[in-house]
Amino acid sequence: MQLIDEEALNDITFGSTVFGSGGGGDPYIGTLLARDAIRRFGPVPLVDVEEVPDDANVVFIAGMGAPGVLAEKLPRAEEYDRVLHKFEERMGVKYDYVCPAEAGGLNAVTPFATAAVARVPVIDADGMGRAFPHLEMVTPTLYGGKGTPMMMVDEHGNDLFMVCKENSWAEQIARSAAVTSGANTAMALYPMTGAQAKAWLVRGVLSASADLGRAIRAARAEHRSPVQAVIDNQNGILLFEGKIEHIERRNEGGWTFGRSELSGLGADEGSTMMLHSQNEHLMAERNGEVVATTPDLIMTLELDSGEPIPAEEIRYGFRVAVIGLPCDDRWRTPDGLKLAGPRRFNYDVDFTPVEEFVR
């Protein structure tokens, strides 16, 4: 068990932007909310999933909405508090632990806003080990875990309790409800036992985030390469170093599709890379050959500072390192690939483990 204070929270935020794999939403607002809760109620315990009793009640806490809306209609502590109470009321049980659904981006930190007030620990795990755009794309789905019963609350006092047939229905209905309510909601979802949490979740992802955040900070302070620090820290693979030459973005069906073309620098001089994204980076081609795909993580870091650059903020001329991080093994199974592999996003290629890439 460790206590997450403001500084540890900042490190988690930084690392979670890397795990966001280019998406996941800007964690700034979520961090402000969690920080405020920690300031008022004190540091939040972060526990390893092994410390959780098998019969404990565990639930994911996440926000659903649009990052562009959150920046205006600010999330409130009230909803991250209420969502758990209301869920407990409906379920007739008390939840002993909360946990992030995704450790990439904004939702890595929203559970801390709930945990601080409810005085429950956050489990050092998540259901993705990264960010994905749909709520059914979590490891519990692979075990037959159910996203519902689910509670969704908004600042107008609406509480929506849902039981859905499939996790993909939960995604679609919840998203429609979130839009109608004004695109800023808090959710408690995927109720599970401690035993299930141990079997289902991606372990250690928040402490890995914090550790990664610290590693980048330390590398900068000691004038070492922050990009190398990320690679060393996460068993990452340097896929490419280059300059953004061309960017294409189009928006379809609520998603941002992007393609970035890079020309090589240093050892990669003369080579090219093409990055494909749908909110998150999902596929990287080097000299026309696919070298990394979802569900492995693909991330762009500013070459000098190591600053993680979200897919939406990539601009011409940025000098970046493209790194690949191996995803949780379960994403590499046939079921995992069916749920979050390249074909799930309409890329007609086979998954290639990123560590097989030889530069």
Added chain:
Amino acid sequence: MSLRIGIDVGGTNTDAAVLRGSEVVAATKATTTEDVTSGILTALTRVLEGIDPAEVESVFIGTTHFINAIAQAKGLAQVAAVRIATPPQSLFPMIDWPEHLLPIIGDNFYVVQGGSQFDGRLLNELDEQGLRDTAAKIRAAGIAHVALSAVFSSVNEDPEIRAAEILEEELPGATVTRSALVGRVGILERENATILNAALRDLAAQVVDGLEQVVTSVGITAPILLSQNDGTVMTLERARRFPIFTIASGPTNSMRGAALLAGINDGVVIDVGGTTSDIGMLQHGFPRESTIAMSLAGVRSNFRIPDVLSLALGGGTVIAEHGGTVGPESVGYRIGSEALVFGGSVTTFTDVAVAGGAEPIGDASRVANLDRTLVGAALGRVRDMLIQAVEKAKLSSADVPVIAVGGGAPLLKAVPGLESIVIPENAGVANAVGASFAEAGGEVDTVYSLDGKTRAEVLAEAKALAMQRAIEAGADPDRVRIIEAEEVPLTHLPGGTAVHARVKAVGPFNPNTISKGR
């Protein structure tokens, strides 16, 4: 009546230039004074020698008054912040502000029920009685400036407008700065700008009075206009209400000046000062603006600021390790005594540039024997720094012209591999020239709901509104044009139910549309 005067009040120098059309008739540099106005008076008096003040058609001023006031927390007024949202709120205004600015608000933050949704629907009914009660508290606290914001007032202004009416009714004599008139989407950043603007209102009144006096005192009766962050101008009357729009005018003016002096509208501009070089991109003769949250004197903001990269390279930058290290230290304003060419003992960028063949400054013989390897290594490093920064500033891989201005611009002539850089005549007073060449602009930055409309229709609507705003700001109605238009659907919302449009229109400033009464 065909002359324009541009004045740039910087931290060190006050520059003035007189222009006829695009021709610089006279230019001068004076020292910026503590009271600012006497420095302007000196520059104006000098630059007007032999010129009939009656011939002056308009006076354009760029000033660092307000950004300095914020940086030093000097002359700022007490402000009450009122947010129209769903009470209670968890995230308050002024989050992450530097300590020295926090007293501007103190405890005077109030939340009143109201606001809009992302698609313009009402978020809550406005609590008018609650607002009147809040006004009573503000009155009791003796606060004369209110910063008012409402959730999504950038989409639907009505709740914020109504709230402003009530506050003005209840607080006669107080000023109300309304957030939708100051910033774009992103309420925390918009509030930051709104609060700073409210805090600057008293100072703005003083400064505007001072500028009017000093310009009138030299016999000029033409309208006076202030440079805004985006290279357009505003009237002094508007500056009294929106001083915040002037705070980043320095880099803007130098880039606009570079465009005019070099006759180039699209390219990269390097403004070489004493300690840093500011590098930015010109698009259609205007600086490209940042789309991400920018820090201004430590305050996160989202208003109209040129996307400028600051490089630790200026005339006073210290060369160390036998030319292997360039900066980031600089001798700054002490260059006149510490650089080798001025009899000092510190090797600076100015020294290696003069040794490398730039136009002699000071006593060039003092660097005649400077080690050639050192000079070569340092200039090579400077070249790498500049090329990298220029590449970062560019928006496409196409070759674009690079223009250098500022006091240190001539030094770049000595840098090998940068021969194609354009260093225009009068590069040293590019800021003042830029100030004088301002245009009037109008902007739309709004999230539109796509309710029964196509994206093209929404964009056309935004363009028409931006042009109308530019004309209201003084642009020539016959020559107003759109210089920036983009629409981005909000992600995570299915079907693209809302789109964020940003459009800017500008037109040559038409003095006849501005009232002589200022």
